[in-house]
Amino acid sequence: MKLTKTLLATTALTLATGSAMADGHMSSDMTLVSWGGAYQDSQINAYSNPYVEMNPGVTVTWDESSAEAVAKLRAMNEAGSVTWDVVDVVAADALRLCDEGLAVEIDADKELAPAPDGTSASDDFGDLLVSDCFIPQIVYSTTFGYRTDLVPEGVEPPSKICDVFDLETYPGMRALEKRPINNVEWALLCDGVAKEDVYDVLATAEGQEQALAKLGTIKDSVIWWSAGADTPQLLADGEVFMGSTYNGRLFAAIEEQGQPIGMMWDAQVFDLDGWIVPAGLSDERKARAMDFIYFATDTQRLADQAKYISYGPARMSSAPLVGKHATLGIDMAQHMPTDPENAKNTFLYNYEFWADYRDDIDAKFQAWLSQ
Numbered sequence: 259m260k261l262t263k264t265l266l267a268t269t270a271l272t273l274a275t276g277s278a279m280a281d282g283h284m285s286s287d288m289t290l291v292s293w294g295g296a297y298q299d300s301q302i303n304a305y306s307n308p309y310v311e312m313n314p315g316v317t318v319t320w321d322e323s324s325a326e327a328v329a330k331l332r333a334m335n336e337a338g339s340v341t342w343d344v345v346d347v348v349a350a351d352a353l354r355l356c357d358e359g360l361a362v363e364i365d366a367d368k369e370l371a372p373a374p375d376g377t378s379a380s381d382d383f384g385d386l387l388v389s390d391c392f393i394p395q396i397v398y399s400t401t402f403g404y405r406t407d408l409v410p411e412g413v414e415p416p417s418k419i420c421d422v423f424d425l426e427t428y429p430g431m432r433a434l435e436k437r438p439i440n441n442v443e444w445a446l447l448c449d450g451v452a453k454e455d456v457y458d459v460l461a462t463a464e465g466q467e468q469a470l471a472k473l474g475t476i477k478d479s480v481i482w483w484s485a486g487a488d489t490p491q492l493l494a495d496g497e498v499f500m501g502s503t504y505n506g507r508l509f510a511a512i513e514e515q516g517q518p519i520g521m522m523w524d525a526q527v528f529d530l531d532g533w534i535v536p537a538g539l540s541d542e543r544k545a546r547a548m549d550f551i552y553f554a555t556d557t558q559r560l561a562d563q564a565k566y567i568s569y570g571p572a573r574m575s576s577a578p579l580v581g582k583h584a585t586l587g588i589d590m591a592q593h594m595p596t597d598p599e600n601a602k603n604t605f606l607y608n609y610e611f612w613a614d615y616r617d618d619i620d621a622k623f624q625a626w627l628s629q
Contacts, residue, residue, distance in 0.1 A: 284546040285343075287317050292346040294322035300566035301346070303584070305554040308562075312553075316546070327351055331360045331536055340538040343547045346395070349388050349530040350609050356391035361534040362544070363390040369548055371556035373575035382557070382573045386530055388609060393555050394532040394572035396563065399595035399604075400440050401526035403493055403508040404428075404500035407518045416500060419525035420448040423476055433489045433501025436482035438469075438623035439612060440502065440527045443605060445472035447525060457611045466619060470626045482627070493519050509568035509593045513586060521593075523600040529607045532572065570596030 290306060292298040298320065306318045323330055324346050334340045347355065355361040364370070366387060370379035380387060386394040402422065408430065409415045416428055422444065434441055446456050446465065449472040459465035481498055483489055489503035490511040505526070511517045533555070535547045553559060560571035561579035568590065571577065577598065580591045591597050595604075 283542055284549055285540070285542040286315050286546075287319070288343045288543075288546050288550060289319045289321055289341060290344050290346075290550075291321045291324055291327065291342050293324045296567060297569075298322065300563050301554075303566050304559055304563035305550075308559070309550055309553050328354055328360075331355060332358070334536070335360055335538060338538075340536045342536055343539065343543055344550060345534050345536060346531060347392075347534055349392055349394075349532065349607075350613070352389045352392035352532065352534050353609050353613070355534055356389045360537055361391035362537050362539075364393055364535070364551075366393075369552065371552055373557050373573065375575070377575060382575050384574065385606060386528075386572050388530065391534050392530075392532050393534070393551055394530050395555065395560065396531050396567075396569040397528050397572055397596050398531065398569045399505045399523075399526040399528050400435070400502055401505055401508070401595070402500050402502050402522040403489065403511070403519045404522060405493055405496065405498075405518060406520045408496070408499050415520055416522050417524060419444055419522075421522070422500060423448050423472065425476060425479060428499060430479070430499030431492075431497060432476060432480050433483050433492050433498045433503070434473075434480050435502060436484050436627070438619045439607070439616075441473060442466070442469035442619065442623075443527065444525060445469040447605075448472060453605065456605075457608050460619075461611070461615065466622055470622065474626075490517070490519075493517065505593070505595050506568045513588060513593070521600075523595070524603050525605050526595055526600070527605045527607055528595065530572065531569075564590050564594060568593045570594035572596075 292301055310316055310318055321342065327345050327347050328351050352361065366379040366383065370393065372378055373382045383394055386397065404416050406415065413427060421428055422432060442460060443456050446459055446469050447453060449468060451459050460469065481492060486504050486507050489501035490507050492498045492501055494511065494517050508519060508521055512519050533551055535544065535551065539547065557573055557575045558579065560573050561576040564571055564580045565582065565584040571580065577594065577596050580594055582588060583590050595601065
């Protein structure tokens with residue numbers, strides 16, 4: 259897709275009419291908010307640098323405050339002065355901001371680019387459009403890595419989520435996150451609950467006990483982790499045979515560090531990161547923000563980000579365009595959670611369920627851990 263935007267020609271008309279949207283005038287300054295580090299660098303390389311090249315009159319400023327986005331947007335709204343134009347947030351925060359009226363609602367098929375073959379944006383993003391205010395950007399997942407050199411002789415490497423619970427075939431310690439999220443879903447799946455029924459079952463006290471009972475079958479063989487770096491280190495040290503963590507952490511261990519680790523993608527739990535546009539912007543600023551969003555979330559741009567970081571593009575049409583890592587020179591497709599080969603059986607984090615049940619299930623999980 260090629261975008262052509264005229265930035266300056268309508269300035270005089272804007273001053274005369276006072277209507278920013280009617281004549282297409284857009285602000286020439288834009289503040290983008292993200293998380294800093296390698297992830298923000300990937301956004302600069304894939305999104306903002308190319309956008310500024312195409313729109314030389316635009317100045318982009320980056321703010322690294324996404325971790326505090328909800329609190330800061332609340333404060334800006336109360337003060338009546340919103341200084342951010344586009345904000346990168348996790349999907350759970352987008353839901354909160356949308357519910358509180360702090361983010362604008364997006365009509366995906368009118369305000370986002372279609373796929374190159376004409377597929378609508380809503381179909382291209384599919385189920386990842388989890389909020390009316392959220393524009394998905396990347397998919398990351400919590401999945402399992404295992405030590406390839408510790409697979410028992412004569413046994414196939416683990417490839418199914420329920421292999422985590424099979425201590426007879428795959429002896430050794432496991433690493434699981436020290437919270438119920440993901441663990442209880444995997445436990446129910448491996449206790450015979452159909453994927454589509456997991457959250458209905460988990461909403462009941464009996465279902466919660468069922469999940470904890472299944473986890474109890476491996477409890478004595480689990481090291482509980484709190485930081486994403488824990489599992490790769492435990493795997494590298496040979497302290498666990500397999501463990502859960504974020505797919506990007508496993509990518510780094512395998513490709514950057516050369517550790518003897520394999521990926522097990524079955525029932526990986528997808529989580530999302532993407533953009534929101536704050537409520538309360540002037541017409542000129544909102545127009546600029548939406549113009550950037552249209553560009554930065556098209557099929558090619560989402561594929562381009564994958565050159566710099568091992569998180570999958572949120573559009574289905576982007577997956578076939580994922581190429582090589584910009585510095586490592588390796589094919590990135592096989593490392594993406596959204597790659598068709600890796601996404602044969604996925605599980606999408608249910609934001610609404612956990613918003614309602616998190617406190618209660620957390621308390622039960624922590625009590626169970628201490629038993």
